[in-house]
Amino acid sequence: MDQSKIGIYFNLTGRTVVRVTSPYWIPESPDWVMITCDPNSTLLRIRELISEMGLMCDSSKVTWSSLPH
Numbered sequence: 001m002d003q004s005k006i007g008i009y010f011n012l013t014g015r016t017v018v019r020v021t022s023p024y025w026i027p028e029s030p031d032w033v034m035i036t037c038d039p040n041s042t043l044l045r046i047r048e049l050i051s052e053m054g055l056m057c058d059s060s061k062v063t064w065s066s067l068p069h
Contacts, residue, residue: 007037008046012055016065017046025067 002023009027010017020026021039035041035049047059056062 003012004037007039008035008041008045009033010035010050010055010062011065015056015061016063018065018067019044020067 003069005023005026008017008019011027011032013031017035018027018032019039022053025035029037033053033055035046035053041049043062047062048060050056050059
């Protein structure tokens, strides 16, 4: 498995993030953006990173989601 794919991904359209820890499903651009390679990041830290990256002005609306089926 490519360890560089493990982490937290953000979907701007849905304003959601998912934690990827296995090769079962790897999000693809442009729908998903990797926010951090640390799969244990807190939602607060993820929101900060999303703002710092300029992906959203108000990242307080970002929520966790489950992997798509």
